[in-house]
Amino acid sequence: MPFFYQQNINETAHLAIWSIQEPASFFESDVQLAVPIANEERRTQHLAVRLLFKLMMPEADLSQLVMADNGKPYLIGLPFHFSFSHCKGYAACAVDDKPVGIDIEIIHPRIAKVAHKFLNDQEKAMIAGLDEKEQLNQLAFLWAAKEAMYKKYEQLGIDFAKDFNILELTKEDRGSVPAQILHKGNQISVHLDYHFGADYICVTCYN
Secondary structure, X not given: OOEEEEEEOOOOOEXXXXXXXXXXXXXXXXXXXXXXXXXXXXXXXXXXXXXXXXXXXXXXOHHHEEEOOOOOEEEOOOOOEEEEEEEOOEEEXXXXXXXXXXXXXXXXXXXXXXXXXXXXXXXXXXXXXXXXXXXXXXXXXXXXXXXXXXXXXXXXXXXHHHXXXXXXXXXXXXXXXXXXXXXXXXXXXXXXXXXXXXXXXXEEEEO
């Protein structure tokens, strides 16, 4: 079954992940929605996450999906919040009754090349003494966590290094760590639910 991971984070927040093994035509037939993306892999990812959302929330009308200025999808008039993410081979969706953000990333060495763009000094110090493999895992976690925080916070003009502060590294394959959003005088405490798969990290940001 490609629909292979589900988790109830708490009483209201839920997530699911689809392992994409099917062609775009499979998702097009189920979603019944045109996605004007020429690259087939990217189109398949977009279709897969929409089908996953439809399976989680059958009452949702995908034809009413709109995008906010920050790229976050919305369905006008629905009494819940949701967040999408996809990467090579996977689609992920989180649903909550409050704003929520999710991100899924393949764990790949290229993340280290952009680490200076999203790490603050405290986070650099936390990973400094780790071996190469564990450092890469933590970099992937920190990157996915900040992407999830951005999707939850729903504000433009964010500096990932300055405005998002992750207080702990991961200790297990699955767990939750605290973080803070510090932006324009606001100090908002959030939780980061995470789990590592065979080649990916998925992080959900919620209150």
